[in-house]
Amino acid sequence: xxxxxxxxxxxxxxxxxxxxxxxxxxxxxxxxxxxxxxxxxxxxxxxxxxxxxxxxxxxxxxxxxxxxxxxxxxxxxxxxxxxxxxxxxxxxxxxxxxxxxxxxxxxxxxxxxxxxxxxxxxxxxxxxxxxxxxxxxxxxxxxxxxxxxxxxxxxxxxxxxxxxxxxxxxxxxxxxxxxxxxxxxxxxx
Amino acid sequence: xxxxxxxxxxxxxxxxxxxxxxxxxxxxxxxxxxxxxxxxxxxxxxxxxxxxxxxxxxxxxxxxxxxxxxxxxxxxxxxxxxxxxxxxxxxxxxxxxxxxxxxxxxxxxxxxxxxxxxxxxxxxxxxxxxxxxxxxxxxxxxxxxxxxxxxxxxxxxxxxxxxxxxxxxxxxxxxxxxxxxxxxxxxxx
Numbered sequence: 305x306x307x308x309x310x311x312x313x314x315x316x317x318x319x320x321x322x323x324x325x326x327x328x329x330x331x332x333x334x335x336x337x338x339x340x341x342x343x344x345x346x347x348x349x350x351x352x353x354x355x356x357x358x359x360x361x362x363x364x365x366x367x368x369x370x371x372x373x374x375x376x377x378x379x380x381x382x383x384x385x386x387x388x389x390x391x392x393x394x395x396x397x398x399x400x401x402x403x404x405x406x407x408x409x410x411x412x413x414x415x416x417x418x419x420x421x422x423x424x425x426x427x428x429x430x431x432x433x434x435x436x437x438x439x440x441x442x443x444x445x446x447x448x449x450x451x452x453x454x455x456x457x458x459x460x461x462x463x464x465x466x467x468x469x470x471x472x473x474x475x476x477x478x479x480x481x482x483x484x485x486x487x488x489x490x491x492x493x
Numbered sequence: 494x495x496x497x498x499x500x501x502x503x504x505x506x507x508x509x510x511x512x513x514x515x516x517x518x519x520x521x522x523x524x525x526x527x528x529x530x531x532x533x534x535x536x537x538x539x540x541x542x543x544x545x546x547x548x549x550x551x552x553x554x555x556x557x558x559x560x561x562x563x564x565x566x567x568x569x570x571x572x573x574x575x576x577x578x579x580x581x582x583x584x585x586x587x588x589x590x591x592x593x594x595x596x597x598x599x600x601x602x603x604x605x606x607x608x609x610x611x612x613x614x615x616x617x618x619x620x621x622x623x624x625x626x627x628x629x630x631x632x633x634x635x636x637x638x639x640x641x642x643x644x645x646x647x648x649x650x651x652x653x654x655x656x657x658x659x660x661x662x663x664x665x666x667x668x669x670x671x672x673x674x675x676x677x678x679x680x681x682x
Contacts, residue, residue: 315537
């Protein structure tokens with residue numbers, strides 16, 4: 305009887321994961337990515353992004369079979385008609401999704417089987433900032449709080465290490481906590 | 494013959510907009526908002542947020558008739574199965590949506606009719622950071638570039654002022670460029 309090493313853990317193919325890491329170690333230019341979104345205004349607070357193509361591993365990645373369509377909106381109190389989550393709520397989702405994916409991949413790499421990962425995110429905002437009524441308030445959230453509920457087959461200490469490491473390596477956590485330089489250009493047509 | 498002031502511009506009810514601003518000026522506590530997202534891991538890079546309730550104007554806002562469901566994922570090269578845009582792409586969408594909504598509301602308040610607002614966002618990332626292979630690279634985008642195409646009934650200079658003001662007042666632009674304090678707690682169940 306032969307023993308086969310487990311390759312898929314938490315839905316992550318760890319063989320592929322370690323293979324990807326080895327490939328990038330051998331050829332670091334494979335790590336250069338560009339992600340994109342295209343947005344079109346529809347009316348009022350309703351606008352829509354389409355997302356599909358991106359650049360990765362020294363070429364355009366055309367593997368996605370379809371584009372993703374995301375509708376944004378505002379609730380009535382912010383003059384919209386609920387055509388989608390609002391932009392600040394999308395940011396909370398981006399943060400939740402990135403911390404969760406980082407946590408799941410790191411757990412997979414460290415041999416931890418997860419059975420449950422749930423999170424609740426809350427962001428506090430005084431809209432006097434964004435509405436231009438007061439310079440005493442910033443436009444965005446003053447603070448975001450993330451609460452995770454996690455279950456897995458490892459001791460609590462090991463699960464906590466995974467949560468710590470996820471914060472240390474999450475792309476969106478980095479961007480939301482540290483900020484990113486953004487340039488904006490506009491062409492009037 | 495009476496002349497009626499236009500009240501809806503760019504799909505924004507400007508009467509309601511100015512009424513909201515006046516209400517908050519009279520009672521600033523109305524401006525305290527809390528937005529939320531709840532996320533659940535499904536498998537691998539697939540996780541899902543639900544968004545519905547929020548706090549606004551001194552009470553829980555229950556006006557939304559349904560919850561929004563957002564699925565995140567990763568493409569094959571990042572070990573996913575394209576169950577949704579990835580978290581960094583969601584951040585680009587949040588930024589595009591917020592800049593666009595700010596721009597449309599500000600134009601409405603200033604009497605500018607817009608006929609087209611489109612944007613393309615690009616974020617550059619070296620995944621050696623997020624993959625934990627090198628501390629020379631940050632985890633998130635090194636830089637985000639936003640290109641707008643805008644058409645409206647105002648002179649180019651006035652349209653440029655609207656774009657400037659949108660950057661100055663957008664909640665997500667503030668958060669992405671300046672960062673937000675984030676606290677993370679985890680309960681192991």
